[in-house]
Structure formats: structure tokens, C-alpha cells
Amino acid sequence: MTTLASAPEQTATAPAATPTRTRRRGARKVTSAGPLTHVLLVLTAFLSVFPLYWTAVAASKTNAELAGTPPPFLPDADLFTNIGRAMEEAPIGLAIVNSVIVAGCITVGTVLCSTLAGFAFAKLRFRGNKTLLGLVIGTMMVPTQLAIIPLFILIAQLQWVDHLQAVVLPTLVSAFGVFFMRQFLSQALPDELLEAARVDGASTMRTFWSVVVPVARPAMAVLAMLTFLTAWNDFFWPIIALTSENPTVQVALAGLGGGYVPDTAVIMAGTLVGTLPVLVVFVVLGKQIVGGIMQGAVKG
Amino acid sequence: MTIASDDPRVAAAAAPPPSVPPAPATAARRRRSRLTRNRWGYAYVAPFFLLFAAFSLYPFLYTAYISLHDVRLSDLDGAVFVGFGNYTELLQDEFFWNAARNTLTIGILSTVPQLAIALGLAHLLNYRLRGRTFFRVAMLMPYATSIAAATLVFAQLFGHDYGLINTLLEAVGFDRIDWESGSWTSQIAISVIVTWRWTGYNALIYLAAMQAIPNDLYEAATLDGASRWKQFVHVTIPALRPTILFTIVVSTIGAVQLFGEPLLFSGNGMTNGGVSNQYQTLGLLMYDQGWTNFRLGQAAATAWTMFLIILVVVGVYGLIARRRARAER
Numbered sequence: 012m013t014t015l016a017s018a019p020e021q022t023a024t025a026p027a028a029t030p031t032r033t034r035r036r037g038a039r040k041v042t043s044a045g046p047l048t049h050v051l052l053v054l055t056a057f058l059s060v061f062p063l064y065w066t067a068v069a070a071s072k073t074n075a076e077l078a079g080t081p082p083p084f085l086p087d088a089d090l091f092t093n094i095g096r097a098m099e100e101a102p103i104g105l106a107i108v109n110s111v112i113v114a115g116c117i118t119v120g121t122v123l124c125s126t127l128a129g130f131a132f133a134k135l136r137f138r139g140n141k142t143l144l145g146l147v148i149g150t151m152m153v154p155t156q157l158a159i160i161p162l163f164i165l166i167a168q169l170q171w172v173d174h175l176q177a178v179v180l181p182t183l184v185s186a187f188g189v190f191f192m193r194q195f196l197s198q199a200l201p202d203e204l205l206e207a208a209r210v211d212g213a214s215t216m217r218t219f220w221s222v223v224v225p226v227a228r229p230a231m232a233v234l235a236m237l238t239f240l241t242a243w244n245d246f247f248w249p250i251i252a253l254t255s256e257n258p259t260v261q262v263a264l265a266g267l268g269g270g271y272v273p274d275t276a277v278i279m280a281g282t283l284v285g286t287l288p289v290l291v292v293f294v295v296l297g298k299q300i301v302g303g304i305m306q307g308a309v310k311g
Numbered sequence: 312m313t314i315a316s317d318d319p320r321v322a323a324a325a326a327p328p329p330s331v332p333p334a335p336a337t338a339a340r341r342r343r344s345r346l347t348r349n350r351w352g353y354a355y356v357a358p359f360f361l362l363f364a365a366f367s368l369y370p371f372l373y374t375a376y377i378s379l380h381d382v383r384l385s386d387l388d389g390a391v392f393v394g395f396g397n398y399t400e401l402l403q404d405e406f407f408w409n410a411a412r413n414t415l416t417i418g419i420l421s422t423v424p425q426l427a428i429a430l431g432l433a434h435l436l437n438y439r440l441r442g443r444t445f446f447r448v449a450m451l452m453p454y455a456t457s458i459a460a461a462t463l464v465f466a467q468l469f470g471h472d473y474g475l476i477n478t479l480l481e482a483v484g485f486d487r488i489d490w491e492s493g494s495w496t497s498q499i500a501i502s503v504i505v506t507w508r509w510t511g512y513n514a515l516i517y518l519a520a521m522q523a524i525p526n527d528l529y530e531a532a533t534l535d536g537a538s539r540w541k542q543f544v545h546v547t548i549p550a551l552r553p554t555i556l557f558t559i560v561v562s563t564i565g566a567v568q569l570f571g572e573p574l575l576f577s578g579n580g581m582t583n584g585g586v587s588n589q590y591q592t593l594g595l596l597m598y599d600q601g602w603t604n605f606r607l608g609q610a611a612a613t614a615w616t617m618f619l620i621i622l623v624v625v626g627v628y629g630l631i632a633r634r635r636a637r638a639e640r
Contacts, residue, residue, distance in 0.1 A: 044438035052435055056449035059511060062464050063452060065475065069464075074473045082478050128359040137352030143360070150367060152621055154568045156597050156614040158370035160377055160607050164387055165370075181366040189359055215351045244457035246571040247594075251602070264459035265571075268466070269580030275467055286460040293455040297448035304451070304512065305519035 063290065070094070070279035077275075090280065097281035100272050101255065106263035107288060113178050113249075113259055114242035120183040121238045122231050129192025130223050134205060144193070150186045155247050163251055177252040178259065182242060188234055191307055195230035196223070233303030236296055243289050260285040378611035385605050397612035407613070409588055410596040413498065417573075417592060418566035420502035421509075426558055429510050430551075433517035434543065450511030458571035461508055466491075466576050469500045491576070494589040501572050501590055509565075513558050520554040521547060556632050560625055567621050570594030593617050 044052075071090035072083055098104060131137070132144050162181050171177040200223060208218040224231075246261045253259060255266040267281045293300065378397055380390040401407045436446060453461065468475050469490040477487040490496045524547065532542045548555075569592045573584050582599040584591025591599070593613065601610030 044435065044440045048435045048438055048440075052432075052440075052446050055432060055511075056446055059450050059452050059507070062461070062468065062507065063456065065468065066460075066464050069467055077475070078473045078478060080478070080482065082475055124359045124362065128356040131352040131355035135352035135355065137350060140352060143356060147359075147363075150363070152564060152618075152625060153367070153371065154564070154594075154614065154617050154621060156568060156570075156594060157374050157618050158367060160601060160611050160614065161370035161373035162366065164373075164607075167387070180362075184359070184362045184367050215354075219355075240455060244455075246458045261457055261459045264457070264463060265575060265580070268459070268463045268575050268578060270578060275470070275473065278463055279467060282460045282463045286456060289455055289457075290452070293452065294448070297451065298444050300455075301444070301447045301451060301515060304515050305522075 063286070066279050066283045066286070070276055070283050072276060074275055089276070093274075093276045093280035094284055096274075097267065097277045097284065100277060101263045101267045101281055102258065103260070103263050103281055103284050106258045106260045106285065109175060109258065110243055110260040113175050114239045116175075116179045117182050117242040118235050118239045120179070121185045121188050122235050124183065125185055125188030125192045125234060126224065126227050126231055127219070128189045129194075130196055130200075130219065130227070132189065132193040133197035134200060134202070147186045147189050150184075151190075159248060159251055162248070166252060172252065173254055173257045175253075175257070178245075178249050181248065182245065185238065188238065191234055192227065192230060194307075196227055199230070200226045230306075233299065233306065236300050237303060237307075240289065240293070240300070374611045374614055377608055378615050380608045382607040382611075383605050384601065384607055387607075390608075393608070397608050398616070401609065401612050401616060406588065406591070406596060407593075407616075410584075410591050410593045413584070413588075413590055414567060414569065414592045414594075417498050417502055417505075417569060417590070418563065420498060421505035422559070422562040422566055424502075425506040425510050426513060426555070426562065428506070429513035429558075430517055430555075432510070432514040433521055434547070436514065436518050437521050447515065450514060452511070453508045454512045456508065458508070459575060461504055462572050462575040465500065465504045465507070466578055491578070491585065492589070494587075497576070497585060497590045501569075501576055504572050504576075505566075505569070509562070513562075516558060517551060517554060520551050524550045552632075556628065560628060563624055563628075564621055567617055567624075568594050570598065574598070593620075 067086045067090065068083060069077060070093050071086040071088070076083055128147075132140060132147075158181070166172055166174075166177040169177075204222055204226070205218060208222045213221070244261065245259075246265070249259050249262050250265050253262045255263060258266065264282060264285050267278050272278055377390070379392060379394060381393050381396070382390045432450065436443070440446070467473075469477075471477060471487060471489050471491070474490075476490075481487055488496055490500045528546050528550070529542060532546050537545065573590045573592050573595050574580075574582065576590065577583075577585060582591075582595055582603045584595050594617070597610045597613040597617070600606050600613060
């Protein structure tokens, strides 16, 4: 990386010198990126986005066309024919509706539970709160595999297989959400505000809705976006709890890629349709999501 | 649940049992709220912990119970106690050791380049840059793509006859590679999918931590005549160490559970991870045992073994980190 290849080492002059701060301020942070930095970043951005673009190209070509030299780099009108065929092969329309319902319910439930618990862990002192918080953090280490067998037996007994609540309920538990809201609220919510509400005689519930929630709103929005994305993309539990009779998008895609569709273009067309909604949302809200991930990283 | 009794202080205190969430506030209670406010904490955490008890804690323990029994998916009520039989059988099973090896190699092949590239990218993104938001959003696009979609697309890109990667290899004079059937090649391909999805995300985490490093440190280093590279090694990396540890732990936990990519990479929906199980991971093996061979007891033993592996590895990381921290003090 040439960005690093500047100043050769000057030894021994510095320690004696008294810092002339004002002149050297911000030696690094204001450094503009050089051309190579730009080249590397453009390359990375290209590699990040190209496979998604290629989905659209591959969705409109026959295998023979894809293997041609040079390979095709623009989609053509067959894209729509193949999307139609993919919708016939797998219930992708139904899957998108189901995914919206599932991810929506999970998002609302998770954000609510996480804000309540995060507030308690950040601001209320009650016996065992440290132990409980430790328990929350500890659950982040537990693999999904550890829960799915009893959950499968449970939903089989409740006859919930292929019903959306079988996916929604177990996914509402988000240790990350609780931790995320706790980190935000312990900094963003001043104790004086709670004190003032109490002096005014507000009940605890009232305090929560009219003091805590307004302060928590930006973090709740970030958590909602991340939760929706994770829930939309969740794979393992949905393919056990649902079948292609009543799938989410990921279950439908797993079925489509499961070998009964011989035509790659149709598989790619289905992949494109199933991925497009979340990518569009992502492009619109991308800046906020990036901010949210970085914010969570610093606080956590 | 035993929430409260976990804490020794609770047993010692003469306070009334705090584990019962208070009923909706009456007027009298509201007036006393100054005294009892702290007990409201339980009401706030209750929704989370009720869900946690029902859908996490109970399943974890029940999985342990099942792992000590011979349970068939076809006959859920006919459990037969076998003690640690499922575990001893697992340790003698060549499929288990094969899956464990594959999980390890894919884990290394995906985690190490992913975090190294992410660190470099974060460094680049930390310069003053035109189009900052564009680069950040573009790098996060793979994270927004689901495992299923990413794997189907990459399975196509890595295809033997029609895949773009082989086409390009051939164009520059190499032979076409049968990525799926080779042991190393299939594991590399799967690692590429994982790396593609997570590098940008980790870069943003590192970038956030880099921006929190006080500028004074760089000023001092500049005054000491440290080159950019020396600053990166002696200022940036040490300041980032907790964040790096965090990303290593998270990536490791993800790598042990790897499931969707090897399942869909085969292109035939089979759970064997290739004809010679060349990319069957522990997560896939567990699914194979439970839902292809109907042996839930065996699958539960595999699940608990995976959890123990995670605990041991994370414990080792913790020890190494602590020892390093002590050595530097």
C-alpha cells in the first residue's frame, strides 16, 4: 500500500523536541486519500456489487450464452421471461409477502422487548441486574443449532409447521438488541430527566413512554433496520420450520436451488426477485444503516 | 426461572422475593414508587426473559436431555436413554472428524483473509475521501444479501462449464477448475462466499474504532518521526486490539455454525456436503443426522459438541488476550 510509504524513519530527533502542537495538528486524520487508495476502494466496491449485478445478467442468458467469449455483460429482455418462469417454479410472490410479515413482526417485537430490557439494564438498579446482563451477553455465544431440535419438536406438537408464528416467536429473542439499547441509553438518557419525571409524579410506565422512548428513538430506528435485515435473511430455522408450501423468501430460494430446476437462468431470476426488495431498501437507507453499525461498534 | 437466586446477595438479603413482576400500578403503589422503583426493573426485563426462557433456555437444556437419548424424528415419543452413547459414537464417527476438519479449514480460510482485508479497508476508508458514503454503502451490500442468494450466485460464478470465474481463468490461459468436486477448491469457494458477505461489515466496525482513537497519539507518533506504516502498527493496531478480539470471537462463532453456504453450494439440496463430504461442516452434519437420517439424539449431541468447541475456543482467545495484556504492562 503506497498510502503508507511516505516519510522514511527519522530517528532520535523527536524525543527531545517540545511538541509544537498547533502547527502539526491532525497530522493524520486530515490526510486526503491518494490515487492508489481510490483505486483500491473502487476495486473493492466493484467486487462487492458485481455479483449482485451479475445475477441480473445470468438471469437473462442461456448457459451457452453465459459461456461465450467474451461473456455477456448486459442483461436482455429474456430477464422478464425467466422471472415469470421462476415465479411459476417457486411461490416467490407468496414468499415475499410472508417475509414482510415475518420480518415486520420480528422487528416490532424485538425493538419493543429490547428497549424495555435495555432501559432497565441501563438505568434501573435491581438485584441481580449484573448477573442477568451477563446471561444476556452469554447467550450471544450459543449456536442456533443448540435450540432447533426442541423447537422443532415443540412446533410439531403445536402443529405449527408451515405456519409463520413458528418462525416469528423463537426469533424475537435478541440478546444483541438488549445489549445495543442498553449501551445507547446508558449514555443518551440523563438521570436528571428520569428524576424530573419522578418528581412530577409520572408512573414508571408513563415515564417509559414519554421520557425513555423519545430519547431512544434513533437507536430504535437503527435496531429496527438491522433486525429487519437479519430477519429477512434468516436461513437456518426457517428452512426447518417451513416448507415450500408456505415459505419465506430464503426457504423459496433454498427450494429453487435444490436441484429440481435445471435452468440456471431461472434460479438466478428467482434469486434476483427475492433479493431486490431488501437491496432497494438498503440503497435508500444505506447511510443510516452504515451509521448504525458504526455507532453500535463504538458503544459496544 | 431462577433469575434472582443466581445472585448470592439475594439469598442474604431479607427483602421480599423480587422475582415476581409487580402488578399494574395502583395509586398507593405509585406514591411509593420512589422506594420500589428498583423492583420495576424486573417488569421491564420480563418480556425478554420470558421469551428467552421459552425459546432459548428451555431448548438448550432440552437439547442436552435429548443428546443423552436415542430419539428418532419418526417416533418422537419413543426416547430411549443411552447415557453418553451418542457422544462416544460421535467421537468414533469418521464423518464427525471429517466435518470438524472441514469446519476448521473453512473457518481459517474465511476468517483470516476476511479480517485482514477488513482492517486494510478500514485504514483506507479512514482517509479524507470524496464519496465516502458511496464506498461504505457499496461495501455493505454483500451483508444485506442473504446467505441463500449469495450462495446461489456464487455457485453459478464458480460453475465448471458456464461459470464466469472459469471463463476468465481460461481466457488468461489456465485450465477450467472443477471447484465443487475438489476438496480444497470447494472449501476455497465457500470461504470466498463468507468473506464476500462479511468483509465490508467488519471494515465498518474497524473504521468506527479507528475514528475513536485520539488524534494526539498520531501527533505524538508523527513528532517521534514514525512513518505511516509504523503508526499503523504501533498506534492503530494496539488501540484496535479489543475490537479485533471482538470480531475474531464473532467470526469464530459464525464459522463453527456454518451451514447455509455448504448446503446450497452443492446445487442439489443434499446434506452430505459433496459426494465425498469434501465440504460438509459440523452444522451441515448435524442437520444431516437429524433431518436426513432422523436421528435427533445424535444431532443433539453434535449441537452440544459445537457449543463446547465455541466455549473452548473463545476461552483460549480470552486467555491469550489476558496474557498479552499482562505481558505489556
